[in-house]
Amino acid sequence: MTRYFYDxxxxxxxxxxxxxxIGIVAEDGREYYAVNAEMPMDRIRKHDWLVRNVLPHLPLTSRTSLDKYLGNPPNSFPRPPIDFVGLDRATTCVKPRQVIANEVRDFLLAGVSKPELWAWxxxxxHVVLCQLWGRMIDLPKGVPMWTNDLRQEVHRLGDPQPPEQLGGEHNALEDARHLKAMHQYLQHIREVLDTDT
Incomplete structure (x- = not known):
């Protein structure tokens, strides 16, 4: 079994x-990161929270207009135009969705009999992950039909304060790295609780 932490x-x-x-970190240290070349950028540009929290972490063109937008308070009007902000498709992490689906499948199943998925x-x-392949019943053989939830594990262990993420929040790979660190912390908490009983 290999644990995978993803966001x-x-x-x-x-x-x-x-x-x-999508960002995935394997418990053995391997990492995967991809940006969907087919994302609906026109709709994303209209979503203030995504523009402020997610777009700055992506490889983009016209970053100057994004910086101007970010200089204004959230949900302020009129908003500076960001019509020309787009994905930098020359960056290797920007890939078509089908390529991402194939690479994620290969990454999760690389020499592993039972992958175990973890997220916050x-x-x-999990729905976003499964939709890479279409319907839930179209999941590649070996890809789990569920994701373990680190938030539920925190609750189960009595709500210990997990370590804070020091940067890169809403960068899928940075978030996945942090999930791995949180899992290691929670493993330590479990061991302490097991010793005390």
Missing amino acids: TEFLEDGSTIELIS YGAYD
Whole structure:
């Protein structure tokens, strides 16, 4: 069994969930990061929270107009235009969704018989992950149909204060790295609790 800690950034509008980026860190130290070349950038540019929290971590063109936008308070109007902010498609992490699906499958199943997935408030992350392949029943053989939730594990262990993330929040790979560190911390808490009983 190999544990994988992952995070996705996505656009969720009440009807659909669209992948923006995915970061995965294996317990053995391997890492994977990709940005969806097919993300609906026009819709994302209209979403103030995504513009402020997710876009700055992506490889972009016209970063100057994004910086001007970020210089204004959240949800202020009129908003500076960011129509020309787009993905830098020359960056190797920017890939078509189908390529991401194939690479994620290969990454999760590389020499592993039973991958174990972990995320933070992972319900939406799991849906985004599964939708890489279409319907849930289309998951590649060996990819788990569920994700373990680190938030639930924190609750189960009595709500210990997990370590804070020191930077890169909402960068999917940085978030996944932090999830691995949180899991290691929670393993230590479990060991202490087991020794005390």
